[in-house]
Amino acid sequence: MTTEWHRATAADAEFLAGLAAVGVAEVAAFLRSWRVHITATNDAAVAVLPPADGQRRGYGAWWVRGGSDEAAAQLVRLARATPGVRVLQIALPADEIVDDPPFERAFSVWTMVHDGISWPEREPELAAPLRYCGPGDVLQDEFQHAYEQAYRDQRLVEPRTLWDRLPDQGALAVTPDGRVAGFVLGFSQADGSVELGPIGTVPGWRGRGVCTALLGSVLLRSRGLQLHLTVDGESPTGAQELYLRHGFRITARLVRYEVQLS
Ligand SMILES: CC(C)(COP(=O)(O)OP(=O)(O)OC[C@H]1O[C@@H](n2cnc3c(N)ncnc32)[C@H](O)[C@@H]1OP(=O)(O)O)[C@@H](O)C(=O)NCCC(=O)NCCS
Structure with missing residues (x-):
């Protein structure tokens, strides 16, 4: 070797x-x-x-x-x-501590799975004048623009510019002129489960129930599937609370460490 x-x-x-x-x-x-x-x-x-x-x-x-x-x-x-x-990130189980000086504790990372019980009964209403779209109905540039804005204050991952494959699950909220206000997207896995993410709402549309509605809509159409995701456990935008309210349960608690290299 x-x-x-x-x-x-x-x-x-x-x-x-x-x-x-x-x-x-x-x-x-x-x-x-x-x-x-x-x-x-x-x-x-x-x-x-x-x-x-x-x-x-x-x-x-x-x-x-x-x-x-x-x-x-x-x-x-x-x-x-x-x-x-310029920055190196690693995640370790919460009970494994790195005490090497360059590694600074950044935040906790939780993996979650949906409880398989809390499915919504009906499609939630989106704030007017937004409408629902599927992942294939939105221009890639419009999505990329919204993704970059929404992920500016997301610490877990940087928005991707290169995709091995595009998300095949999920829902987006779109304005009458085709702008993306929010998205809950996911990828089908070989074992039949769905990995959710990216999930985001552009800052101007936050706090109006966009993500709540999109997640509800995705759950409504995913009844019976196993849905999992990874979230910043101390997200400044409270994403983790939103998932807990929708029936997601924590399966693993990790801690993200960062090393500043420059
Ligand atoms: C996390 C995030 C997706 C939430 O999006 P959002 O559309 O603002 O979410 P919602 O509006 O549905 O819910 C947010 C708050 O608005 C409240 N809200 C829900 N419906 C509402 C309505 N109709 N009117 C006013 N407020 C409402 C919710 O109660 C919630 O408040 P709380 O967290 O204090 O309880 C968004 O902040 C974001 O893009 N964050 C950065 C990216 C990120 O971290 N994504 C997660 C990756 S795992």
């Missing part, structure tokens, strides 16, 4: 699957979609996902067999050597 930083290979996928005790296919899909670079020794692997064009945050991960204090330091070194990364 090479210890040089390199684009992940099939051999890395196999090595990581053994290290993290998960299936090779699952790891290979992760490595492909995340385009990670990796450095691996016999008992540890460290990976950085470089930021997409125009973005500044990279994401890091490590997998360690037994205990190793080196992984966190190695990850920071790898991130520093990665072009374009």
